[in-house]
Amino acid sequence: MKNFLYICFLFLVDNVFLMAQEKENNEQSSPYTEQYITDIYMTEPDRALLLLDEAEEKRAMLPARINDLRSMVYRNKYQCKLAFRYARRAYVQDSVANNTPEHLLKMTIELADLASLLSEYEVSNRYVVEGIRLARNMNDEQAEAKLLFCMGENKRRLSFKKEAYETFDEAIRLLSDADDAYGLRMLSYFCGVKMSFLIDDNLIDDALAVGLYRQELLDKMERTEGMQEAYLDLQKSYLYSKLAYLYYRSGDKKKAEKCFAKYKSTQAASTPEGKYNATPYLLVTEQYREILDNCRDLKELFREQDTINYQYRGILSKEIMAYTGLGEYKQAAELSALFIAVTDSIHQREKTNAALELDALYDVDEKEAHIVEQASQLRIRTVSLIFICILVLLALFFLWKVWLQNRNIKDKNRALMKYINEELSAQKKKKQQSSGDTEPLLPHHELDTESSDAGQEYEINKLVFQKLDSLIRKDELYLSADLSREDLVRMAHMNNTRFAKMIKENTGTNLNGYINELRLNHAIQLLKEHPEYTLRAIAEASGINSMPTFHNLFKSKTGMTPSEFKKVQMEME
Numbered sequence: 177m178k179n180f181l182y183i184c185f186l187f188l189v190d191n192v193f194l195m196a197q198e199k200e201n202n203e204q205s206s207p208y209t210e211q212y213i214t215d216i217y218m219t220e221p222d223r224a225l226l227l228l229d230e231a232e233e234k235r236a237m238l239p240a241r242i243n244d245l246r247s248m249v250y251r252n253k254y255q256c257k258l259a260f261r262y263a264r265r266a267y268v269q270d271s272v273a274n275n276t277p278e279h280l281l282k283m284t285i286e287l288a289d290l291a292s293l294l295s296e297y298e299v300s301n302r303y304v305v306e307g308i309r310l311a312r313n314m315n316d317e318q319a320e321a322k323l324l325f326c327m328g329e330n331k332r333r334l335s336f337k338k339e340a341y342e343t344f345d346e347a348i349r350l351l352s353d354a355d356d357a358y359g360l361r362m363l364s365y366f367c368g369v370k371m372s373f374l375i376d377d378n379l380i381d382d383a384l385a386v387g388l389y390r391q392e393l394l395d396k397m398e399r400t401e402g403m404q405e406a407y408l409d410l411q412k413s414y415l416y417s418k419l420a421y422l423y424y425r426s427g428d429k430k431k432a433e434k435c436f437a438k439y440k441s442t443q444a445a446s447t448p449e450g451k452y453n454a455t456p457y458l459l460v461t462e463q464y465r466e467i468l469d470n471c472r473d474l475k476e477l478f479r480e481q482d483t484i485n486y487q488y489r490g491i492l493s494k495e496i497m498a499y500t501g502l503g504e505y506k507q508a509a510e511l512s513a514l515f516i517a518v519t520d521s522i523h524q525r526e527k528t529n530a531a532l533e534l535d536a537l538y539d540v541d542e543k544e545a546h547i548v549e550q551a552s553q554l555r556i557r558t559v560s561l562i563f564i565c566i567l568v569l570l571a572l573f574f575l576w577k578v579w580l581q582n583r584n585i586k587d588k589n590r591a592l593m594k595y596i597n598e599e600l601s602a603q604k605k606k607k608q609q610s611s612g613d614t615e616p617l618l619p620h621h622e623l624d625t626e627s628s629d630a631g632q633e634y635e636i637n638k639l640v641f642q643k644l645d646s647l648i649r650k651d652e653l654y655l656s657a658d659l660s661r662e663d664l665v666r667m668a669h670m671n672n673t674r675f676a677k678m679i680k681e682n683t684g685t686n687l688n689g690y691i692n693e694l695r696l697n698h699a700i701q702l703l704k705e706h707p708e709y710t711l712r713a714i715a716e717a718s719g720i721n722s723m724p725t726f727h728n729l730f731k732s733k734t735g736m737t738p739s740e741f742k743k744v745q746m747e748m749e
Contacts, residue, residue: 208236210245217249224249240269240279247286260290281310281319288326297330304330318359321350325366332373344370357402364393364411371418384422390415406443413444417453424460432457448474455494464498471495489518637678644668645682654694655719661687695719696733699726703742711738 208231217224228246231237243266251259263286270280284307291300304327311320328343344366351363367390374383394411397403416439423432436457444450451470458467471491492515499508556564644667653659664687665675676686683690699718702709709717715726715738730738 208234210237210241213245214248217245218252221249221253238276240266240273240276240283242266243269244279244283244286247290251290256290256293260287260294263287263290277310277314281307281314281316284310285319285322285326288323292326292330292333295333297334300330301327317350318354318362321347321362321366324350325369329369337377340373341370344373355400357397357400360393360397360400360403361407364390364397367393368414375418375422380422380425384419384426387415387419387422391419409442410444410450413439413442413450414453416442417445417457420454421457421460424457448476452491452494459494459497459501462501464501467494467498471498489515492518634681637674637681640668640670641678641682648694652698654691655698655717657716657719657721659691659719692720692729693733696729699730699738700734700741703738704745707742707746711742714738 207227213224213227225246228242228249232239232242243262247259247261247263247266250256250262263283267280267283267287270276270283284303288300288303288307291297291303304323307323308320311317311323324343324347328340328347331337331343332340348363348366348370351359351366354360354363367386371383371386371390374380374386394408394415397411398408416435420432420436420439423429423435436454439445439454442450445454452474454470455467458464458470471494475488475491492511496508496511496515499505499511559567644664647667648654648664661672661675665672668675668678670678679685679687679690683693685693695718699714699720702714702717706714711726712723715721715723718726720726720729727737730736730741734741736744
């Protein structure tokens with residue numbers, strides 16, 4: 177009883193100490209917050225990264241949030257490879273912790289978008305599919321729409337235009353009933369991007385239809401609470417400038433003029449960026465002097481900031497077209513030379529940025545991902561001393577049982593791991609010994625000769641299997657998911673009955689068992705050499721496309737699941 181009371185006393189003292197410590201940490205770590213980093217990452221990216229490193233050391237934020245913010249900083253620095261790496265870390269940490277589904281979905285969307293920016297469209301679409309599954313489980317239609325639109329953009333960049341527009345429409349339909357400010361803004365953006373793609377593809381009538389739908393959408397947005405007037409004005413300015421261009425292209429010049437007048441009535445139309453939006457309409461209507469006037473203000477704005485970018489190059493191209501339309505070829509030629517110089521500078525900057533990012537990629541220390549959230553909720557301190565003591569005793573008993581069970585499992589898994597390593601080592605030696613054997617299989621006529629001598633047939637079968645096994649192992653034929661019985665029967669020059677008998681005699685199992693054994697050995701080797709690979713990647717690289725099949729086969733062979741094997745392997749290193 178004395179010991180019992182002593183434990184309770186220590187528990188209470190520990191609680192008081194933890195409360196004081198937590199208060200002190202909160203006071204000292206004010207810069208190490210998501211909000212603070214978000215406020216400074218655009219203007220002070222290097223300081224933001226330094227603060228995130230310190231936050232990681234101090235455990236001031238969850239690891240997944242830290243890596244999320246790192247990804248955001250690097251994306252702002254146009255270092256998308258690093259941004260993808262840290263977004264991937266955050267995604268893995270959320271996946272393992274499995275207690276922040278909203279953040280996991282956010283990172284899945286981010287990875288899909290970043291992969292698309294890196295032109296890794298297949299990778300992007302994989303995250304899109306995974307994200308859509310998560311979004312549907314959470315009934316998050318806005319997230320689902322984002323992912324569908326990303327898939328549409330991927331298809332568009334891969335020149336699957338028809339499929340891309342169908343996917344765009346699916347995303348737009350998903351948000352068609354949106355009545356909140358965020359959903360309507362997203363819907364408006366989707367329509368704007370689709371309209372721009374249609375214009376690029378010279379589908380004027382389709383683009384006009386989307387523009388008119390967006391016009392109705394803006395009317396609805398005006399009646400929606402929380403919609404900023406400046407945002408609406410900017411949207412109208414952009415939309416009516418495009419509608420004016422589209423109506424003119426479709427032959428309806430009166431409507432084009434009306435839309436252009438509506439564009440001119442917006443406040444944004446008087447800004448440098450707003451003036452530039454009118455350029456397509458001014459070009460088709462041959463208002464070249466106005467184009468030059470509109471471009472001048474925006475050029476001055478870029479000269480104050482940065483002229484080595486694609487936007488500035490776009491301004492120059494419009495000015496060249498305007499001077500050419502006016503017949504002022506000298507000015508057009510001078511701007512063409514500047515256009516070329518800016519283009520070269522952009523390419524040089526991109527090369528430099530790529531080199532810097534590559535250096536950073538190699539310099540970044542690959543830390544083991546923190547997969548468990550660090551802080552638990554504050555202990556309940558309003559209950560009575562007796563209740564607390566009872567809870568402590570129950571917790572200690574439970575922890576002891578868990579520890580005992582885990583110890584037994586670890587001991588079993590370590591023993592299994594030792595046996596597996598020894599088995600793999602022996603198989604590796606066998607493979608090395610047979611790797612030099614390049615002799616072909618026995619000729620067809622020798623194998624098909626019917627023999628009444630069972631002993632001779634057994635010896636021939638044994639010889640053929642050794643050569644076939646050597647070939648399968650050397651060329652790693654078993655890694656192909658498309659490997660079929662017919663292929664191997666044809667290689668062995670046998671009929672199906674004799675082939676099955678040969679496999680049974682030499683392996684003690686059937687063909688599937690033999691091939692799966694080779695695949696599982698390969699999977700085990702990959703898990704040992706590449707612990708950073710996902711289990712799905714390991715399975716697919718080993719010729720097993722089904723995760724349930726991989727899980728069952730692996731458990732049957734090793735006595736452990738793939739994830740248990742991976743954990744034990746990391747603990748033993």
